Amino acid sequence: MTDQLMTIREMCDAFDVTARTLRFYEQKELISPIREGQKRLYTRKDRGRLKLILRGKRFGFSLEEIRQLLDLYSLGDGQTTQYLRTYEIAQKHLADLEARRDELNDVISDLKEQLQWGEQRLSQINEKDVSA
Amino acid sequence: MTDQLMTIREMCDAFDVTARTLRFYEQKELISPIREGQKRLYTRKDRGRLKLILRGKRFGFSLEEIRQLLDLYSLGDGQTTQYLRTYEIAQKHLADLEARRDELNDVISDLKEQLQWGEQRLSQINEKDVSA
DNA sequence: AGTGGTATTGACGCAAACGTAAAGGAACGT
DNA sequence: ACGTTCCTTTACGTTTGCGTCAATACCACT
Numbered sequence A, B: 001m002t003d004q005l006m007t008i009r010e011m012c013d014a015f016d017v018t019a020r021t022l023r024f025y026e027q028k029e030l031i032s033p034i035r036e037g038q039k040r041l042y043t044r045k046d047r048g049r050l051k052l053i054l055r056g057k058r059f060g061f062s063l064e065e066i067r068q069l070l071d072l073y074s075l076g077d078g079q080t081t082q083y084l085r086t087y088e089i090a091q092k093h094l095a096d097l098e099a100r101r102d103e104l105n106d107v108i109s110d111l112k113e114q115l116q117w118g119e120q121r122l123s124q125i126n127e128k129d130v131s132a
Numbered sequence C: 001a002g003t004g005g006t007a008t009t010g011a012c013g014c015a016a017a018c019g020t021a022a023a024g025g026a027a028c029g030t
Numbered sequence D: 001a002c003g004t005t006c007c008t009t010t011a012c013g014t015t016t017g018c019g020t021c022a023a024t025a026c027c028a029c030t
Helices: A008-015 A019-027 A044-058 A063-073 A083-131 B008-015 B019-027 B044-058 B063-073 B083-131
Strands: A034-036 A039-041 B034-036 B039-041
Touching (some): A008 A019, A019 A044, A044 B083, A083 B044, A083 B063, A083 B083, B008 B044, B019 B044, B044 B063, B063 B083
Antiparallel strands (some): A034 A039, B034 B039
16 A cells, blocks of 8 residues: 555655654644654655645645645545535635636746747847857 | 826735835835835836736745846846846746646646535435435 | 664744834925 | 824834754664
């Protein structure tokens, strides 16, 4: 299985984060590894959550916002009582993400235009250099 | 024209930021409004830059990174000596942005799956309620 | 018993990105 | 002249997200 337990060091190497970071996330209740005596052991679930945390950070979410998002993925076991609310929140998040993607596409288009404009200027300069 | 000059308050209202934020960005040389006596007056150019700043923040860029991106858009006047370096930086940013968009699309797909899964659970519950 | 490697819990430090007074100038109406 | 409103600079405070010791503990060798 992929249910391999990993030490903190293995996690650091695998995800390119420091041990301090992992303990910090744990303190903020973003992940909750098993304790074998003193040592922490990270499960597949922890790895999944960490992956989402790092993703969230890349998109400018605060750790607190990420914690809320993580809760979305951690149901399937608990009662469905609160699920309707969660569902609505998730819908909003989805809309937000899609808006972000659209905006990101716009930014990419703009940047590409700028670069093409720059390329033309560069080629003009090169022509000058050659003809001089 | 849209070359209307705006006061700091008008900017705050238009972009939903505080005056402190605008002054802070100015101190960091992200924007550079005109000075009429004591007061700041923001041009169309300033508004364009602010828009990009806020966009950048939404995607998790630091202000320092945003400053570099802004420099891309503000050439066309200065020397092209440094442009090659800037061009390379821009290429990297572009690749980064496209990777982000792809990742964002993955996240959106995942979330949609989760939601559909949730919808099925909800409809099952509703059936129970009806048959009870 | 000593040495080395890895983990753990504090605790303090720090940069980024502003918030929040404090104190004062400039323009305006009355 | 006075109060009000809007802006200014200066400067200290705060939160987030970790970095960086310091002291301690566990385990494996030798």
